[in-house]
Amino acid sequence: MRLKLDNLSVVYPASDGRPPVAALSEINLVIEDAEFVVALGASGCGKSTLLNLIAGFLSPTSGQLTLDGRPVSGPGADRAVVFQKHALLPWLNVLDNVAFGLQIQGVAKAERYATANRLVGLLGLDGFQKSPVYKLSGGMQQRVGIARALTCDPKLLLMDEPLGALDALTREKAQELILNIWHETHKSVFFITHSVEEALFMGTKLIVMSPRPGRITHSFDLPFSRQFLGGMPARAVKASPEFIKLREDVLKIIFADEEAAA
Amino acid sequence: MTDKPTSGPASRVGAGESRLGRLARARPTKPGEIYGVPGQGSTLWLSAVSILLFLFVWWLVTAMGWVKPLFVPSPMTIVTKLISVWNVGFTGTPFLVHVEISTVRVFSAFLLACVVGIPLGLAMGMSPLMRGLFDPPIEFYRPIPPLAYLPLMIIWFGIGETSKILLIFLSVFAPVVLGARSGVKSASIEQIHAAYSFGATRWQVLRHVIMPSALPEILTAMRIGIGFGWTTLVAAEMVAATQGIGYMVLSASQFLQTPVVIMGIFVIAIIAFAFDLLMRFIERRLVPWKGRM
Ligand SMILES: Nc1ncnc2c1ncn2[C@@H]1O[C@H](COP(=O)(O)OP(=O)(O)O)[C@@H](O)[C@H]1O
Numbered sequence: 001m002r003l004k005l006d007n008l009s010v011v012y013p014a015s016d017g018r019p020p021v022a023a024l025s026e027i028n029l030v031i032e033d034a035e036f037v038v039a040l041g042a043s044g045c046g047k048s049t050l051l052n053l054i055a056g057f058l059s060p061t062s063g064q065l066t067l068d069g070r071p072v073s074g075p076g077a078d079r080a081v082v083f084q085k086h087a088l089l090p091w092l093n094v095l096d097n098v099a100f101g102l103q104i105q106g107v108a109k110a111e112r113y114a115t116a117n118r119l120v121g122l123l124g125l126d127g128f129q130k131s132p133v134y135k136l137s138g139g140m141q142q143r144v145g146i147a148r149a150l151t152c153d154p155k156l157l158l159m160d161e162p163l164g165a166l167d168a169l170t171r172e173k174a175q176e177l178i179l180n181i182w183h184e185t186h187k188s189v190f191f192i193t194h195s196v197e198e199a200l201f202m203g204t205k206l207i208v209m210s211p212r213p214g215r216i217t218h219s220f221d222l223p224f225s226r227q228f229l230g231g232m233p234a235r236a237v238k239a240s241p242e243f244i245k246l247r248e249d250v251l252k253i254i255f256a257d258e259e260a261a262a
Numbered sequence: 263m264t265d266k267p268t269s270g271p272a273s274r275v276g277a278g279e280s281r282l283g284r285l286a287r288a289r290p291t292k293p294g295e296i297y298g299v300p301g302q303g304s305t306l307w308l309s310a311v312s313i314l315l316f317l318f319v320w321w322l323v324t325a326m327g328w329v330k331p332l333f334v335p336s337p338m339t340i341v342t343k344l345i346s347v348w349n350v351g352f353t354g355t356p357f358l359v360h361v362e363i364s365t366v367r368v369f370s371a372f373l374l375a376c377v378v379g380i381p382l383g384l385a386m387g388m389s390p391l392m393r394g395l396f397d398p399p400i401e402f403y404r405p406i407p408p409l410a411y412l413p414l415m416i417i418w419f420g421i422g423e424t425s426k427i428l429l430i431f432l433s434v435f436a437p438v439v440l441g442a443r444s445g446v447k448s449a450s451i452e453q454i455h456a457a458y459s460f461g462a463t464r465w466q467v468l469r470h471v472i473m474p475s476a477l478p479e480i481l482t483a484m485r486i487g488i489g490f491g492w493t494t495l496v497a498a499e500m501v502a503a504t505q506g507i508g509y510m511v512l513s514a515s516q517f518l519q520t521p522v523v524i525m526g527i528f529v530i531a532i533i534a535f536a537f538d539l540l541m542r543f544i545e546r547r548l549v550p551w552k553g554r555m
């Protein structure tokens with residue numbers, strides 16, 4: 001799998017007397033096989049716009065977007081999306097929500113339940129197959145969303161602040177869960193977050209974005225998720241001097257952006 | 263903490279202000295309730311009290327002879343009348359046939375309105391073409407009282423069953439269409455995007471996301487619609503009807519048979535209420551997730 005963004009720009013047209021918004025300007029980015037790319041930046045810097053482009057919900061104003069050499073034209077099952085919230089179907093139970101993608105693709109019932117059950121287990125939701133999703137906690141709902149995205153065996157997993165609505169403890173648990181799943185399934189991931197610590201901990205590559213116009217200003221290669229997967233406890237990873245140093249550096253960049261904006 | 267509200271109309275009331283002020287403030291709730299939720303709390307007992315009070319006042323004013331029976335017959339008269347109409351019928355037709363004929367009229371119009379109105383409303387919500395075409399005619403006729411176009415129905419469709427059912431149909435149709443149409447907007451954009459990202463077609467998104475999430479609003483619209491249907495029943499049975507509860511009420515009123523009028527009103531109310539209870543039950547079974555996600 002190789003996703004390539006070539007000089008991508010997005011301009012939202014003027015509306016309601018507001019001027020046009022240059023949401024993204026000349027974005028160049030490559031996501032390779034099994035890479036975990038994290039996008040970080042102040043709100044309004046175009047992260048969701050970038051994700052919508054990759055998902056195929058939005059076409060670029062200019063530039064090219066290719067997946068394995070073929071231009072992306074519209075959404076497809078090779079790229080699965082995990083949303084922040086409001087994306088589960090409350091009239092379906094956990095198992096049917098997880099199996100939803102397969103149902104859309106016309107997979108027979110027995111087969112799709114087999115796959116869904118495997119992912120329900122992988123996400124630690126065993127025993128909740130028949131529960132209505134609206135009765136689950138936020139953390140469990142998010143795991144259902146991730147399981148659902150994984151059922152169709154996508155090449156690339158797109159996540160727009162998937163943990164943003166969770167409390168701190170649940171969030172750290174979910175970070176570790178996602179890393180373990182990423183490690184086991186060898187998917188490529190594009191992950192948006194507000195949290196610097198989360199970005200550093202999870203990514204193999206970090207892109208820092210800046211608003212007006214939305215663009216990538218910095219890019220870092222990160223070792224920390226591999227350290228965690230190699231057996232180092234998450235707290236130890238996050239407390240290591242290299243982690244703290246990089247965290248401060250990135251925070252400085254982001255604060256500078258915010259000050260420039262204010 | 264001061265007892266005096268510092269602003270608002272209550273501060274200008276003078277002597278009664280502290281009591282009024284206390285009433286105007288929300289009090290802490292009991293455990294199990296949520297602070298500040300508008301209108302929470304059970305109403306079952308109060309409803310029972312309200313009904314009993316109504317019956318008592320009704321009985322009192324008639325028993326004391328404060329109003330003439332011609333205007334307000336006593337509750338017992340209504341019951342006696344019901345029994346006698348039940349036994350001998352009204353204008354030669356058994357009571358239950360009146361009830362049955364009206365019920366069939368209202369429900370066939372209701373079913374027809376749902377079968378046509380729900381798909382049309384969904385289509386209007388989904389497609390600007392359909393919305394553009396059907397919005398003007400529906401919005402045009404919707405506020406017109408059915409009595410106003412009843413003569414047209416009769417001129418066009420005759421005095422038979424067609425114009426009666428059509429009149430009721432029209433009154434149910436508009437609210438059902440509007441409900442289904444606005445129900446289309448209930449699905450979140452994330453739910454829709456999720457379906458598309460699995461490669462769903464537009465039809466699959468409609469079938470698997472839009473329609474289920476519109477269901478609560480459609481059910482509410484159906485409840486409102488059948489209500490309109492019952493209110494139109496009497497108008498529909500005004501012309502050339504010889505059977506039906508609406509006809510019974512109308513002809514009884516021409517002969518000043520007030521007990522039959524009131525009894526007819528009660529029969530309509532009871533059938534409508536029973537059906538509404540059924541709809542609420544269906545709602546609880548079908549969409550227990552309503553408003554919870
Ligand atoms: N549909 C839209 N129409 C017009 N402007 C938009 C639209 N979506 C986003 N924007 C603008 O584009 C910029 C980037 O938005 P977004 O991609 O949502 O940023 P982020 O996800 O980083 O917070 C913002 O200034 C936002 O106001």
Ligand SMILES: [Mg+2]
Binds near residue numbers: 047048049
């Ligand atoms: Mg965003």
